[in-house]
Amino acid sequence: MSRERTRSKPAGLPIIHPFAAGIDIGSRFHVAAVSPDLCDEPVQTFQAFTSDLQRMADWLVATGTKTVVMESTGVYWVAAYEVLEARGLEVILANAREARAVPGRKSDVNDAQWLQRLHACGLLRASFRPGRAIAELRAYLRAREKHTDYAAAHIQHMQKALTFMNIQLHHVIASITGVTGMNIIRAIVAGERDPDKLAAMRDVRCKESLETIRGALVGNYQPEHLFALKQALALYDFYQRCIDECDAEIEHAVAALNIDRPMPEAPLPKAKHRSKMPNDPGFDVRQALYQLTGTDLTQIHGIGPFLALRLVGECGTDLSRWPTAKHFTSWLTLSPGCKISGGKVLSAHTRKTSNRVTVTLRLAAVTVGKSHTALGAFYRRLAARIGNAKAVTATARKIAVLFYNAMRFGMDYRDPxxxxxxxxxxxxxxxxxxxxxxxxxxxxxxxxxxxxxxxx
Structure with a gap:
């Protein structure tokens, strides 16, 4: 008798999350998939309406699902995320770059099943999403940022209309949105044409003389250009009111976060700069952030009060999500890349990103590079050796590390x-x-x- 050879089946990947589900997010409908062991029909399709989202959540709970994974597809995932999170499910927002399916047939059903399979085996990492209170603050800050950009566009429109009328106001004052500039523009829109009366609206802090300003205000007032100036001014004022409304909501959101937080015993350190930036919120941001974080983030060169508020709004107050500063800078894509094959480094370039924190830190690095500080000297020496682009990245990484240490460990920064x-x-x-x-x-x-x- 010949003995049959026993062939051992190749073992698959171990199941880490047996009660995992995957959802392929779409603009019109979502495809949800669970393990075949949990349901007779493991794949179902739901419309994107709120009632269907609630029905999808009921179905997932009924199947015994504990955790759900979805890709960050546009903004369509937000509503599904919030509905599932409200039902007590653990929702994992995966990066699409890490959840790409294998080559072959692609469909919504296959994508949902692939996400479920990867998550069941523990192969997907959750993207960072702050808590509800920080998410609310972040939404107000992002809305304010958009309004600021829109207002800046209408400043350009006012400048263009003045140039058409040959009113060289921008050559004699620092900014047309200052006290002197806005007084003169509002008077022109109201019907004033006399250059002497317009120049008399000069603020006492303006450095140029009345004669110089008067010469710049002799223009060619054509009706079509006046109409364009009037509309640009109205739109600029509208967005300024929107910014003021956002400031009120931001102040309330920060105050809500500070309800259970006592004020630190040490007094707030002296501000490095007395001047206030034109786009800063109307309330005392430093005092509110000092109570919220327990440290003065503005002592770090390159980080002002509003920038510190934006960083907290994007990252939250608990940075323990990132075990070390290296994890934090890697999330920001400010650390060198690691692309090695055959023992040879193929590339060490940082990845491209649209992270708002990264963009903000890069702008702060350019600003601090002009200062007489340790960070400024670091930037200038690197810029001379390896170029401005890499110096910006390295300096932004240093600022990010200082921010992380201040938020995580309460580091009191003192510039040497x-x-x-x-x-x-x-x-x-x-x-x-x-x-x-x-x-x-x-x-x-x-x-x-x-x-x-x-x-x-």
Whole structure:
């Protein structure tokens, strides 16, 4: 008798989440898939209406589903996410880059089943989404940012209308949206044409003289250009009112977050800059954030009060979601990439991203690069060696690390100054020179700078 050879079946991936479901999000309908062991019909389609979303949540709960995964498809996932989260389900928002299906036939059903399979095996990571209170604050901040962009576009329209009328107001004042500029523009729209009366509206803080401003206000007032100026001013004022409404909601949202938070015993440190930026909110942002975070984030160079508020609105107050600062900077795509094959580094470029925090930190890095600080000296030295683009990324990463340490561990930042950084760099270079000289059997000697005319 011949013995039959027993063939062992290849073991599949272990199931980590047996009660997992996957949802393929669409604009008109969603396809939900659960494990075949939980239901006779493991794949079902639901419309995108609210009643259908609630029916989908009831079906998932009835099948015993504990956790649900979906891709971040546009903004269509938000409503489904909130409905499922309200039902007590653990909702995982996966990055589409990590959930790509294998090559072959593609359909909504296959995508839902593939997501369910990957999540059941524990192969998908959840994207960051803050809590409900921070999400509300973030929505107000993003709406305010859009209104600011729209208002800036209408400032350009006012400037264009003035240029058509040959009113060279922008050449004699710092900004047409300042006190002097807005007084003159409102008077022109109201019907005033006398350059003497218009120049008399000059604010006392304006540096230019009355004669110079009067010469710039002699223009060619054509009706079509006046009409364009009138509409641009009306739209600018409208968006300014929208920004004020957003500021009120932002203040209420921050106050709601501070209800159960006591004020730190140490007084709020002195502000680095007394001047207030034109686009800053109307309330005391530093005081509110100091109570919310327990530390003064504005002591970090490059981070002002409104920027600190935007960072908190995007990242939240609990940064323990990222175990280390390296995880945080990797999430921001500010750390070097890792693309290695065959022991050879193929690429170390940072990934492209649309993360709002990253964009904000890059702008802060450009600003701090012009300052006489340790971060500014770091930026300038890197820019001279490897270029401005990489210097911006490296400086933005340093600011992100400082922000993480301040939020996570309450670090009290004190800038050592540009001179301290330059001295550290000098000591590091001298140490390297001593080591290189010792490798070739030489010894470096320090000469007296005074005796050698300043050369050591």
């Amino acid at each position: 100054g540009a001179d301290y950084y330059e001295q550290q760099y000098r000591d590091r270079v001298i140490k390297q020179l001593h080591r290189r000289a010792a490798q070739f059997g030489f010894t470096l000697q320090h000469l007296d700078p005074i005796a050698t005319g300043g050369v050591s």
